[in-house]
Amino acid sequence: MPKFEKHLFVCGNQRPAGHPRGCCDPAAQANLQKLFKQKLAEHGLKGRVRANQSGCLDQCEHGPNVVVYPDAVWYGHVTESDVEEIIESHIIGGKPVERLRLADSCLNTPTCEHRKLKG
Amino acid sequence: MPKFEKHLFVCGNQRPAGHPRGCCDPAAQANLQKLFKQKLAEHGLKGRVRANQSGCLDQCEHGPNVVVYPDAVWYGHVTESDVEEIIESHIIGGKPVERLRLADSCLNTPTCEHRKLKG
Numbered sequence: 001m002p003k004f005e006k007h008l009f010v011c012g013n014q015r016p017a018g019h020p021r022g023c024c025d026p027a028a029q030a031n032l033q034k035l036f037k038q039k040l041a042e043h044g045l046k047g048r049v050r051a052n053q054s055g056c057l058d059q060c061e062h063g064p065n066v067v068v069y070p071d072a073v074w075y076g077h078v079t080e081s082d083v084e085e086i087i088e089s090h091i092i093g094g095k096p097v098e099r100l101r102l103a104d105s106c107l108n109t110p111t112c113e114h115r116k117l118k119g
Numbered sequence: 120m121p122k123f124e125k126h127l128f129v130c131g132n133q134r135p136a137g138h139p140r141g142c143c144d145p146a147a148q149a150n151l152q153k154l155f156k157q158k159l160a161e162h163g164l165k166g167r168v169r170a171n172q173s174g175c176l177d178q179c180e181h182g183p184n185v186v187v188y189p190d191a192v193w194y195g196h197v198t199e200s201d202v203e204e205i206i207e208s209h210i211i212g213g214k215p216v217e218r219l220r221l222a223d224s225c226l227n228t229p230t231c232e233h234r235k236l237k238g
Contacts, residue, residue: 002223002226002227002228003191003193003226003227004191004227007186007188007191009128009171009173012174033174047227050176050177052128052173052174052175052176053173053174053175054128054171054172054173054174055131055152055171055172055173056171056172057169057171058169067126069126069188069189069191070188070189070190070191071189072122072123072126072188072189074122104121107121107122108121108122108123108166109121
């Protein structure tokens with residue numbers, strides 16, 4: 001097993017309470033990343049697919065955010081109840097979960113309508 | 120600028136001193152990731168290329184490790200003195216820095232000859 005077939009990065013960033021951009025893991029528990037890791041193992045994908053904790057992915061307004069590489073598929077507002085669907089549909093089935101994808105108009109751009117802090 | 124053209128993940132993991140696998144950032148200063156971020160900005164790449172802090176990338180014996188997506192190019196033993204070369208050659212020039220790439224026989228496999236802890 002050389003490279004990971006899929007490599008998920010789950011944002012685990014914290015900002016101070018009340019920050020206008022919000023943040024992905026205010027409780028700093030990494031529960032979402034831990035659940036991805038556990039469920040991937042249950043599906044027998046340990047070593048082939050990795051769910052990594054990551055620092056701020058800079059899409060804070062849409063958090064909790066997850067990016068899947070090498071596909072470069074971005075998800076926002078991911079909850080623990082979405083984990084199984086992402087794994088089954090996207091990671092195993094190759095079909096991204098469209099309802100959770102970040103819109104192109106929101107991804108990585110200060111003109112995103114949801115950003116209160118511009119620039 | 121929709122997706123990041125390149126997205127670097129710089130391992131910032133710590134393990135206890137003396138752990139047989141070692142770790143990428145024993146000082147927990149994230150100096151390598153900060154330098155990537157600074158140099159990318161100096162090259163005018165802010166917003167197009169991101170250098171993220173990440174949790175353990177599981178290639179600990181070869182750390183400090185960096186993976187560049189969507190290319191899925193893995194680097195090991197990266198030092199601060201390598202940052203400019205990676206940016207100029209790979210990120211800007213499209214040509215990975217071969218001398219720093221992890222060998223296929225080492226990447227993501229318990230049979231890597233450098234692993235003391237198997238499994």
